[in-house]
Amino acid sequence: MFWHNFKYSFKTLLKNKTLVFWTLLFPIILGIFFHLAFSDIEKKETLDLIDIAVVSNDAFHENKLLAETLRVLSDDKNEQRLFQTSYVSLAKAQKLLKENKVIGYVLVDEDIHLTVNSNGVDETVFAFVMDEIKVKQKMMEAFTREETITKYSQGELVDYEKIYRQASQLLQQDTDVIHDISNQNLSYTMIEYYTLIAMACLYGGMLAMYITNYKLANMNCVGKRTSISPVSKGTMLLGSLCASYLIQLIGLLLLFLFTIFVLHVDYGNHLLAMILLACCGSLAGLSLGIVVATLIKTNENAKTGILIAITMCGCFFSGMMGITMKYIIDKNIPLLNKLNPASMITDGFYALYYYDHFDRFLFDVISLLLFSLVMMILSFHELRRQTYDHI
Amino acid sequence: MIIFKTFWNVVKKYKGTVLLYTVMLIVFGGLNMTTNESSMDFVSSKPDVFIVNQDPGNKVTTNLIQYMKNHSCIISLNEGKDAIDDALFFRDVNYVIYIPKHYGQDVMNGLHPKIDVKTTGDYQASIAEMLLKRYVEVERFYQSRVKEEEKFIKTINQTLETQTKVDITSKLDTTELTSVSRYFSFASYSIMAVIIFVICLVLSSFKEENVQKRTMISSMNYKMYNKKLLIASFVYSFLVWVLFILLAIFMFKGTMFTIRGFIYMFGALVFTFCSLTLALFISTLIKSKEAINGIVNVIALGSAFLCGAFVPREFLPQSVLTLAHIFPSYYYIYSNDLLKTMETISIHTLKPVLFQYLMLLVFAFVFILCNNMISKYKQKLDRL
Numbered sequence: 001m002f003w004h005n006f007k008y009s010f011k012t013l014l015k016n017k018t019l020v021f022w023t024l025l026f027p028i029i030l031g032i033f034f035h036l037a038f039s040d041i042e043k044k045e046t047l048d049l050i051d052i053a054v055v056s057n058d059a060f061h062e063n064k065l066l067a068e069t070l071r072v073l074s075d076d077k078n079e080q081r082l083f084q085t086s087y088v089s090l091a092k093a094q095k096l097l098k099e100n101k102v103i104g105y106v107l108v109d110e111d112i113h114l115t116v117n118s119n120g121v122d123e124t125v126f127a128f129v130m131d132e133i134k135v136k137q138k139m140m141e142a143f144t145r146e147e148t149i150t151k152y153s154q155g156e157l158v159d160y161e162k163i164y165r166q167a168s169q170l171l172q173q174d175t176d177v178i179h180d181i182s183n184q185n186l187s188y189t190m191i192e193y194y195t196l197i198a199m200a201c202l203y204g205g206m207l208a209m210y211i212t213n214y215k216l217a218n219m220n221c222v223g224k225r226t227s228i229s230p231v232s233k234g235t236m237l238l239g240s241l242c243a244s245y246l247i248q249l250i251g252l253l254l255l256f257l258f259t260i261f262v263l264h265v266d267y268g269n270h271l272l273a274m275i276l277l278a279c280c281g282s283l284a285g286l287s288l289g290i291v292v293a294t295l296i297k298t299n300e301n302a303k304t305g306i307l308i309a310i311t312m313c314g315c316f317f318s319g320m321m322g323i324t325m326k327y328i329i330d331k332n333i334p335l336l337n338k339l340n341p342a343s344m345i346t347d348g349f350y351a352l353y354y355y356d357h358f359d360r361f362l363f364d365v366i367s368l369l370l371f372s373l374v375m376m377i378l379s380f381h382e383l384r385r386q387t388y389d390h391i
Numbered sequence: 392m393i394i395f396k397t398f399w400n401v402v403k404k405y406k407g408t409v410l411l412y413t414v415m416l417i418v419f420g421g422l423n424m425t426t427n428e429s430s431m432d433f434v435s436s437k438p439d440v441f442i443v444n445q446d447p448g449n450k451v452t453t454n455l456i457q458y459m460k461n462h463s464c465i466i467s468l469n470e471g472k473d474a475i476d477d478a479l480f481f482r483d484v485n486y487v488i489y490i491p492k493h494y495g496q497d498v499m500n501g502l503h504p505k506i507d508v509k510t511t512g513d514y515q516a517s518i519a520e521m522l523l524k525r526y527v528e529v530e531r532f533y534q535s536r537v538k539e540e541e542k543f544i545k546t547i548n549q550t551l552e553t554q555t556k557v558d559i560t561s562k563l564d565t566t567e568l569t570s571v572s573r574y575f576s577f578a579s580y581s582i583m584a585v586i587i588f589v590i591c592l593v594l595s596s597f598k599e600e601n602v603q604k605r606t607m608i609s610s611m612n613y614k615m616y617n618k619k620l621l622i623a624s625f626v627y628s629f630l631v632w633v634l635f636i637l638l639a640i641f642m643f644k645g646t647m648f649t650i651r652g653f654i655y656m657f658g659a660l661v662f663t664f665c666s667l668t669l670a671l672f673i674s675t676l677i678k679s680k681e682a683i684n685g686i687v688n689v690i691a692l693g694s695a696f697l698c699g700a701f702v703p704r705e706f707l708p709q710s711v712l713t714l715a716h717i718f719p720s721y722y723y724i725y726s727n728d729l730l731k732t733m734e735t736i737s738i739h740t741l742k743p744v745l746f747q748y749l750m751l752l753v754f755a756f757v758f759i760l761c762n763n764m765i766s767k768y769k770q771k772l773d774r775l
Contacts, residue, residue, distance in 0.1 A: 018685070033697070037697065037702045039708055040708040041706045117559070118563075119565070123557075125517075128518065138550050142550075180508055182509045330477070354476065
């Protein structure tokens with residue numbers, strides 16, 4: 001009877017186009033949208049070439065430090081190039097700024113003046129480089145003053161050219177004291193794909209809910225017939241749930257293959273741990289589906305609406321509609337995400353991707369198993385009590 | 392009147408959906424309003440920095456921390472490794488500086504102690520790194536020249552206090568306008584989803600076989616029946632527009648009662664009309680209520696993701712933006728972005744914005760045309 005139920009539940013579920021769309025196709029479609037929208041977002045958050053203009057007057061050419069610094073920072077052979085510089089007249093610089101072809105221009109008279117269109121990161125960097133040049137000028141002045149006084153007190157001739165060269169060399173020394181120890185896996189858009197997996201796991205609950213409804217006498221005629229048949233209800237339900245779990249896992253496998261090979265999502269290097277987490281996540285989705293089917297006494301459409309609402313709320317708190325939401329909840333209301341299965345799944349993948357230890361991952365897996373167990377106990381307790389005199 | 396009333400009775404069933412998308416818009420608009428304060432003077436972007444100080448109490452170290460405090464936002468966090476790593480991953484912090492033990496003393500002894508840093512690698516982190524590098528360079532320069540601690544700190548600070556004079560030409564309050572523009576761009580998703588979803592479901596109720604048969608044998612003129620359904624759909628769409636405009640007025644009072652604000656409202660109205668024609672077209676194409684749910688999600692989410700309703704257009708790849716030209720949302724969101732940066736408003740400067748609205752009307756015309764063609768084709772099939 002187990003295999004009979006398993007086989008026909010499998011067929012029934014796969015023939016339901018709506019279920020197939022929401023559990024198998026929709027996560028893939030959403031994954032494509034994520035990929036199209038987020039593929040460049042991190043690249044565009046790094047510093048790019050900044051278009052600037054320099055008013056090429058006599059004062060600018062006399063300021064050797066400024067001219068040389070801008071030349072180096074605009075040199076296309078320099079790997080740390082910052083600027084795309086146009087050397088123009090004041091009128092032309094103003095025109096370029098008005099047409100938004102440059103973010104600002106520098107004018108040298110008695111001092112260095114900057115003109116920009118608006119506030120922003122590029123403008124900050126531009127102003128920062130000008131400040132840097134002025135700081136270096138101050139240091140050069142200090143060095144020249146010091147050297148001149150020393151030479152003068154020693155009765156030696158002051159060679160200003162030599163002092164300038166020495167000062168320049170001194171200022172060009174690399175500051176190698178800053179040591180970067182950052183983690184390499186810092187791509188935060190990965191969280192979006194992890195929430196997608198979480199959504200797919202929990203949407204799988206729709207399969208379990210649909211098939212459980214078939215076993216409930218108050219839901220449809222098949223349920224009535226099943227209830228009065230002389231077959232163990234547990235065996236029948238188990239066969240059907242195994243079929244829905246199998247379809248869930250097939251859907252997840254397709255989603256994983258698609259995200260890994262087409263969208264190039266990075267799940268870390270722990271394949272077995274990833275499979276374990278996906279299985280536990282699907283189990284949580286399945287148990288959630290059964291609990292909604294058994295505990296909530298309403299029609300099928302309302303049950304589907306409730307399950308989707310629970311899933312989408314869970315995904316919202318785990319960062320699907322804004323990556324930082326997960327962090328905000330983790331930081332301020334950690335209990336909420338500790339009870340949220342979507343967050344447990346997302347956090348598990350995040351832990352595999354970002355952390356070099358398994359403590360957090362194991363905590364998430366155990367949490368998912370506990371969640372599933374509690375949901376199953378609630379559902380079976382409810383199912384065991386169901387008897388009808390008449391419907 | 393009976394058709395008009397029935398339309399609203401069916402709409403009532405979907406008030407939860409309208410409410411859901413409205414709440415999403417309010418949450419999104421609210422989040423956008425919590426951006427930086429506006430200013431007419433040049434204000435540097437300040438990165439979020441967290442400092443782990445293992446050399447407390449030393450004056451040289453304290454001076455470095457003070458310098459970073461003056462030029463960046465210092466974030467307070469739990470000092471545990473996982474808390475710091477999480478903050479970096481989720482961009483709560485752009486840059487973490489680990490000041491080693493005896494840092495200040497080592498500097499005064501002429502040594503060059505290493506400073507560990509963690510960075511997110513984005514532009515904010517680059518600014519933080521530039522700040523730290525500048526400080527360390529100046530510190531190193533005076534290290535061998537000034538031996539007395541107090542004088543050393545004073546010389547560093549005097550050198551670093553130099554600032555270039557920056558003039559800002561734009562007198563636009565871009566902060567408020569960015570929020571308004573983001574609100575209306577996100578509203579494109581809410582408007583499209585609410586209109587397509589509800590109108591398609593309501594019209595599909597009218598197109599159920601039994602209902603349609605009853606209507607056909609009734610005394611009502613078929614053209615009158617269609618006209619009343621159309622009027623009801625128009626009224627519903629107009630009310631959706633009014634709801635989202637009232638929300639916009641509530642959130643952005645300052646901007647909405649200006650010429651720019653009226654143009655934003657007009658743009659939303661044109662987009663609402665375009666969404667309505669799309670909804671009518673889809674309702675002619677599809678009868679199944681279950682299929683409508685899926686199609687609404689794919690169309691509304693797809694155009695929102697690809698056209699810049701969720702992610703600003705400047706962050707989208709060029710190929711995606713090229714593809715997005717096939718969606719009306721692209722032209723609407725582009726018009727919002729144009730309005731955001733427009734210095735002066737005149738007929739001449741408004742031309743590009745009006746062109747986008749014209750494109751929306753072209754889309755609406757195409758949807759109406761396709762709708763009529765398919766309706767006629769289906770009628771022919773029914774007669775056969």
